[in-house]
Amino acid sequence: MTKSLIAALLLGTAAIVAGPVACSTGTETVASGTELGIEKSWMDTSVKPGDDFYAFANGAWNKATEIPADRSNIGGFVIAFNETEKQLGALIKDIAASDAADDAAEGRIRNLYKSYMDTAAIEKAGLNPIKPDLDRFAAISDKKALSAVIGSQLRADVDPLNATDFNTENLFGIFVTQALSGGEVVPYILQGGLGLPEREYYLSSDPEMAKLRGAYRKYIEDMFAAAGDKDAKVKAARVFDLEMKIAKAHATRDESENFTKSATLWTRANLEKNAPGIDWAALLDAAQLGKQGKFAAYHPGAITGLSKLVASEPLDAWKDWLAFHQISTSADVLPAKFDQLRFGFYGTTLSGTPEQRSRDKRALAVVSDLLGDDLGQLYVTKYFPASAKAQIEGIVGNIKQAFGVRVQAIDWLDPATKAEALKKVETIQVGVGYPENWRDFSKVKIAAASPYADVQAAQKAEYAHQLAKIGKPMDKGEWWMTPQTVNAVNLPVQNALNFPAAILQRPFFDPKADPAYNYGAIGAVIGHEISHSFDNNGAEFDSTGALRNWWTDADRKKFEDAGMKLAAQFDGYEPFPGLHVNGKLTLGENIADVAGLAAAYDAYRASLGGKEAPVIDGFTGDQRFFIAYAQAWATKMRDAALRQRIATDGHAPGMYRALTVRNLDAWYTAFDVKPGDKLYLTPEERVRVW
Template sequence: MFRRMAVVGLIVGLTACQDDKGSPLVADTQISGFDASELDLSVSPGDDFFAYANGKALANVEIPADKSRYGAMDVLRDNSDAQVRDIIEESAAGAFPSGSDQQRVGDLYSSFLDWESRDARALAPLGPFLDKIDALQSHDDVFSYFGVAARYGFNSPVEIWQYADAKEPGIYAFYLSQGGIGLPDREYYFKDDPKSERIREQYRAYMLELHQIAGIATDAAAVRKIYDLEVAIAEQHLVKERMRRFADNYRRIEQQDLPELVGGVNWSGYLDGFGLENPGYLVSISSDYFNALGAIIEKTSVEDWQTYLRWHLINAEASLLTQAMDQRRFEFYRKTLSGVEQQLPDWQRAVGVVGRSLGELVGKVYVERHFPPEAKARMEALVANLIDAYRDSITQLEWMSDATKIEALDKLSKFKPMIGYPDVFRDYAGAVIKADDYYGNRLGLVEAERNRDIARHGAKVDRTEWGMTPQTVNAYYSPVLNVIVFPAAILQPPFFNLDAEDAVNYGGIGAVIGHEIGHGLDDSGSKFDGDGAIRNWWTDEDAAQFEVRTNSLIAQYADFCPFDDLCTNGEFTLGENIGDLGGITIALRAYQASLKGEEAPELDGLTGVQRVFLGFAQIWRAKMRDEAMRQLIATNPHSPSQYRANGPVRNVPEWYEAFNVTPDNALYLPPEQRVKIW
């Protein structure tokens, strides 16, 4: 998905949108939408297109102390947070009826900022859970507590969450997946190099110190037991490259057959702990891990499990409790792992809390103030153009048979774009908020959310529901629902510029649209049909051709190495790289179609095709700390920003002509090595 690298903001002053899908609306006086003075002419575009387009603009950028990366997207996110802050603080400053939207939003925000009350309560809010852990007497008790931990988000070795059933996408189901480790990914426990060993040492030191800050007795020996148990769990985790193959991992387990998944444990106790007594069936996406977990549970003493579970409770909740615990958690997870030097301002963190917990209550106001109807209409036209371009491209593919094309086109015809904001905003029924009880608020919100999920288990899926709020800096695609979603906040430069001629917008928001549509046809999304069900709709020959192309893309990205000792993971990032390649390829095709045979205007000395590619490059404009870059490569399915610009364009023939790229250039690929998928 595009979502982990997107931006947010507002659009103002839109003009009326044309009904003709061939050409989206543009301003009366057109600009290029790209500042040509920012081109770094000391760099050949064929050697490093990212640096050519962005190097000069980034030359004097300093990453703020409270961020791990900084660029155009981050500036827009900060601006959006400030806009949302205005909305929230109006609620926080007013006297509104109990239970009203304004009261709940304002008091949740205020409760985060109330460090005095949070510090005074100290560890007391965790008392009921610590008592549960202290009372564990058997391995069955331990497994039952895993269900409690999963319900409240305490990092359970057996996680459970709800989504549409990928084999029957019309109804909700619960999925079981692996968990239970404190480092970001299994490889952090096993990678054999000085940097990784130093992180492991710092993690163990953090364990010891957070216990001490919380006032829970521990020592180095206890910390070692926790860590060793995490190592045993991590060793059985499916690697991230396999975990992203969702369709291949799907396994429906009838309730009575759950002992076949994890044997020798009390599954009814786990389900009771979570609050889901009779699910009928569950879906496992980590079956090999679960098959090995039973032995780990059995050979670990109940006492050691208690030590481990206390740790994961305080670690999960540290940022919700005292200032000292919050700061120490920040120092490990953000400073050590990502290189961030200081916390975000409290107001900005509080805005994030409200957004994640009651986001659509704020989003409703955000849309009224910052997203006029004209913006949605224009976005709908752009999406329609991109879908048309995909349809034309699929129809003309030389490597795909007619039988598979029919299925691909059927899936494309069933894509549902969701633009701006939901038709009906959530009311967050059951969420009771108090101004002086931050932990109680968060716990209550989790309870309300879990109860909502459990109540609709097995019921018809609400296909109008959004997974993001309108003010979120993001976009996404869901293969199970076959929807592409673009929140209101993404429609501003560098993604969308109302005053610019079409080219830069096709390279920006057009490529984002193409990226999200492309996820329905990438190596993972292509295993789902147009109704969102896992189904193989490929002929064997076409599947083999597709694999040849994707393997070539894997090899290309494996050659991108930001450090002497670390290169990008072409297999893990494959889906996003397919999305980026499809995005710019189809966006360019849509732009050319929109010209209707006319010549594109030359603006600021740049041709239309050049502006499409430069518009694409500038959406990735950012600097990143080395620590954050390493963590991104280890844990994130997106490639680093510079390769999201450089990687796709070298596969697009028009880029070579537009920028006079020759075999002497570093990014040059011979025509036979260029990957064309869609």
Template sequence: MATAALGALALAAVPATAQEQAAPAAQTDAQPEIGTFGFDLSGMDKSVQPGDDFYAYANGTWAKNTEIPADKSNYGMFTALADLSQTRTREILDVAKGDPNSMIGRAYASYLDSAAIEAKGLAPIEPWLNKIRAVDKAGLAKLLAEADRSGVQHFFGGYVGQDDKNPEVYIYTMFQGGIGMPDRDFYLKENERNAKLQAAYLTHLENVLTLAGEQDAAARAKAIYDFEKQVATVHWDKNDSSDATKVYNKMTIAELAAAAPGFDWQAFIRGIGVNEDSLLVSQPSAFTGEAKLLAAAPIGVIRDMLIVRSLDGFSDVLPDAVAEEAFSFYGTALSGTPQMQERWKRAVDFTTGNMGEAVGKDYVAKYFPPETKAAMDVLVKNVLAALDTRITNLTWMQPETKVKAKKKLANFTTKIGYPDRWKDYSKLEIKADDLFGNALRSNQFAHDDNISRLGGPIRRWEWGMTPMTVNAYANFGMNEIVFPAAILQPPFFDPHADDAINYGGIGAVIGHEVSHHFDDQGAKYDETGKLADWWTPADVAAFEAAGKALIAQYDAYEVLPGEKLDGTFTLGENIGDLAGLTIAYDAYKKSLGGKEAPVLGGLTGDQRFFLGWAQVWRRNYREQNLSQRITTDPHSPSIQRTWVSRNLDPWYKAYQIKQGQKLYLAPKDRVRIW
């Protein structure tokens, strides 16, 4: 990765600290990694008018010429960087593999030893499968607690996190489960695509039972499917499950037992290591329904479900026949991916998935220079300053609410690149010749570490992503925004690229994550991370009106024939895109210090800014993957994410967008929130 000093980013948007002032811009002749100024001009399709399809204009030739690799369900800028991260991590792990004292080396080696894995067959998991085969209703709660600790999904899940209404305290939160397909809609919505998925899933259930050595697999698979469909009917839908207010339901164990009789909640909760009495139950009516179904279901159906979940959950560390069967449904049928990743890639993912920060320490030392972190820090400050100004100038927010909003903004924590404190894996046992055991012990280690939070101080040093992750996130309870090292690369960020490209790329990503704290859910949390009412009724009404307009805009997008976006489900992410791009544009303009941006490649600064935004969303999807995302992903697909620019007045001016063009919105119809 190219390295650079702060000089490639203008610092005018916020006052520099004394330390920043003491570090003058470095003068280098380094070139950006992409094109002459950070944008790939060859990927454009200038036969398309920007006002008709801005995505195609900016990315059309790239889209036409880019094939999705056989081991991918989609391919774009995120996946290209993920591939780079995977390759770099492989180099680190190949070295570590030769060191018997290296935990990550032993984990990696154990995954690569396919001959040993095939020779062992299902022997490593048979003791657990035999426990399942022997369980009765009386022992079910205890067995499910063991499944929970071992990483086997079952009828409900849980984790220890901050109490939304008391964020200085940890609490155990439970959520609905019990289905093998990703969402209730796959069972309950009747259409041709779902019918095919249901048939494929039924075949998958039969094949897994057969692999486990079970008899009469077809009939038993049908019984599992019928039970799961019943469970799907009591599940909350994705919109209710995404509502922070609706899912905050504090109960004691006794209250849960009264609300959801038929299951030994005390034995389960204590069995997973939770010794406190207060819980958060995300979807209470689903727990009531599931407990009733569990009580009524034949024990054989429950056993068979757990056998399937166990083999699916550990499929990647078992013989190829099991791994390939799991992939045939979850990879190919659901997402359209033709083939599995090569073993070395899966070995990298296994190691980073279980010991991510142990790998991350070496990764950032080799691939994340301090100059990039420093330059990113300046960009973040500029974007935060732009949002502060936006809040000042809002016409719909009441003065008293503005004071609180600014206080929340000032209280943000920003994490860039990697943790200041690395996770300690010293209690995790990893053996070079025991892949299944490594996976099981890693799951147990992660579970125990999570449960150990209870009663302790809030771990503000923890990260929810590894440095190798190409992504970013906002954490409402921590009031923080987090940007792992791997996303801080071209096309998102290049210290040698034109500022307009950087602000349109990573600047808008920063704005996106910042604005999540003020979206339809994030706005429910105050400056301390507490779920609280801090808006006036007038603020709420104005915000909801703007949200409804954005919902309607995205509801109208037909992504595939007969399959439209759900504007309500994607609202938070769409607000993030709209606000992020708006804020980043302000920050970019302020960074110019009142001067006109130069014309580069025949493009004005504003044109380059919006192209920088469009470039990061280059992505081709397989049809199955795109359809699945419409149901399960709160983010809109890349084309529609790019189109959010149609709500910004500067976009119209930059490209001379005219009435009658497909993306044109009359000024009164442009959604303006932040």
């Protein structure tokens, strides 16, 4: 849950009832009225906790739960996701029937939702809405005109969870925030231009990847054919061949994840000198960046390589590439044949999902994505009480304090390193539920019955909103997620965290449940996000959000040694024969899991005031804490989706993240885990980070 946090997944509930594990302290059971929190029906207590803790906590759920036909996976995030979707659906139903003015929040929401739902009008319009853009691409006559069109297509990357990559229809992405060196807010230039998830899909010799490349090439051809193009096969070949060259120009995943190799500030003159091939004056003028004098070149090598391709590749290839991606990324607001083709490739072939989500749920997602705070304000007013916000803020304060105590107790840290670490903890800004200042969408014109135009208008408005931040002081309180997002994020350059309202419900938080449950579930999420400030990437930033080495060499070696042990631990997990979790790729998330869970546990124990927690329904407090954590990571994935996760995602699959518990001494005591148990690690093998 941070730079590339797990997407919201869908989860079913299990009907199998399992009894509690037979191990308790003998403390008196708590008085009636305190809720257990954990789901006993999910558990399989025939499994020994020390052999497979994930199956112990979630085995019955895994056996009884089917992945919905319209999903590639289901998991522990779903109860919150499903509940939020129901709540937003109820809001939308009322808004859709309202007579609110077009320039009011309810009017914008109503217009976008209804136009997206009017599939008859979309069919009747055919390709007419997109035709001006396709004609614009077809009219490109030289490289200067091509550069200008590429610039006009630039959009803001507003996803901080994937802000190091921008694989969309745009050759480059723009991400606006403080420079890695600190101080000024600048536009970051990011690599883009790929239709497959990342470069390895194009370059890997793996047979499965080769099959996906063939399917992708066929998808490109089918899209052109659906648009009535008689040269569909030829154009598809040109687009695919161009993307192969784009992929070769891209930075690798490891390079992209390494902030220290990407803290490159270029002046306008540097841009012209270091990346020849593009007409940068034409591109930047069209991108509304013509007067900008400084850029963060996040992928400097890729920017150079992509610029050379603009100069070297035929205009026809670029025009075909622009047309294909404009159609492909707009497929949901074009006639059904385009929508079905896109889902067939991205949904079924790439992720293994048999059926597309219903149109009303997709319409809801589009409104939430494009008019986030318009909908978010209405959502929190109705569904997020002040009492829940206050309770979470109390837990946050306790975990911050616990994390500080842990840092203070580390005997190998140099005093200066320790002082800066403590300063990071003390000054981290935590947003709970929703932002203090809401985004104003009043300038976004959403007209009825024009979904393609509405989507384009909203994206352009977001781009203008992001560009307006350039040159101004960084706003540490800025939110990068809407309140209705089931997620959480750490923002290293802001030294800030966002915990949206939608994740502050079951299975992560229940105000009626006992503290062990809440600290094990949402507390571990909070601890995770705090710990991201100290993972292998976050630890590169100081308390001001600047990329700076505040470590001694000895401190750094100790830290990296612990990281290597954790990477090796996750390398050992093997979801398919011969296919292992990538411990290096997932290291940042895994460090945050270990450190966050440890801090949440310490905060939970401190909350007891020196007393033992009561036994509830046969479970001790420590048992409830660890089971709650594991149940938050209940996960079931289709094979294709799991393979994609292993190949591209910085997060290990949830069933392996649940096993983080094996690094905490308290887990061994709580479940009487002994040498010989499959998950047993000797005290020396247990990874302790922070």
